[in-house]
Amino acid sequence: MFGNIRKALAAPHAMTATLAAAGILMVTMGTRQSLGLFVSPINSASDIGIVAISLALAIGQFSWGLAQPFAGFLSDRYRPAKVLVVGLFLLALGSALTPFMLSDFGLIVSLGLLISIGSGIGGFSVLIGATAQRIPAEARGPASGVINAGGSLGQFIGAPIFQGLIQVVGWAGSLWGMAILSLCALPLINKLTGVKTIHAHPQNLSEGDPFGKTVRGALANPNYFLLNLGFFTCGFHIAFLVTHLPGEVSLCGLPASVASWSLAIIGLSNIFGSLYAGQCVARYRSKYILAVMYGSRALLILVYMLLPKTEWTYYIFAAGLGFTWLATVPPTAAIVGKLFSLRYLATLFGISMLSHQVGAFFGAYLGGLAMATYGNLDAMWVADMALAGLAALVNLPIREPAVAMKPA
DSSP states (O other): OOHHHHHTSSTTTTTHHHHHHHHHHHHHHHHHHTTGGGGGHHHSSSSOOHHHHHHHHHHHHHHHHHHHHHHHHHHSSHHHHHHHHHHHHHHHHHHHHHOOOHHHHIIIIIIIIIIHHHHHTHHHHHHHHHHTSSOOGGHHHHHHHHHHHHHHHHHHHHHHHHHHHHHHHHHHHHHHHHHHHHHHHHHHHHOOOOOSSOOOEEEEEOOOOOOOHHHHHHHTOOOHHHHHHHHHHHHHHHHHHHHHHHHHHTTTTHHHHHHHHHHHHHHHHHHHHHHHHHHTTTSSSSSHHHHHHHHHHHHHHHHHHHOOHOOOOOHHHHHHHHHTTTHHHHHHHHHHHHHOOOGHHHHHHHHHHHHHHHHHHHHHHHHHHHHHHHSSSSHHHHHHHHHHHHHHHHHOOOOOOOOOOOOO
């Protein structure tokens, strides 16, 4: 697998641009996907309550998604470098200010807006779009897998690091460490944007098509609607787990370290899942890849609900779910790239990420509401399983162009 990736990224500067984008995503996703670890400490240190904290994180899920199409548009229209600098500074600012903003409104501003918008600007749409414009067409699938794996690596190393900092220097000190880490990614921006762009030819729309016409055509396309509907359920699934898995572990009487290591295992497993997905995109229709991924989630949740809740249950569950965790991104981005213009890939994939994060809003908020109302998350697990099954089905009718195979 790794040999195939190196071969696919052998074009001049392709590996440089891809690894730089992966490094930035490692920081932005590693910080964002670890925020669930702070729910219990903030709840214990204040009288805000878990519903209000969940609301702030739910707003953050939506803000992260809302930032994607706008950041993608600015990156497509102008240059991604300045956009990414703003994103990393916002991420650092929100992390540093959170300990001083312990109120309902304060957490909405810090967690729900600053951190989330900052990490959203430095998220998938800008990074995948900027990289795709700088590498050959045959390298884009494997490159998206490597970039995605970078985000998963961030989660793998970020969750135990931030949990360790919480135990050693407190949750506030851990957030300040998060701010410093965010600024450390700034030098990688020049490594990505310093690579010259390649003017590729799109599939269905000309590169000269006006922005508004391209977006309107995409929004009216039923294939794009089905793709985003499935991605909506993906957001629900991921936000529910990353926000409320620590609470589920606590309900079972297990230590907090089980939650942090479960999140880390999800990240580690998704490194391999993302790389494998990138390889599959170059060989198979992406809609079938997505259908298999979503269907496997439904089966894994069903098995989890039937098993006794032990440490190893969570670790095995995390490894299984982690393989598809964010591995849905490469095939989703591939379908967007096949259907529409590469010129506005960052914008159009940003809209897909927005639909993902609308689902994430409901996953994060409804999980907190279920916990406060019923004292458990049983109803949420059933809803998550049903939505995963729905996502598998709605991807099948997508009319996706066949994979263009290179001659041997």
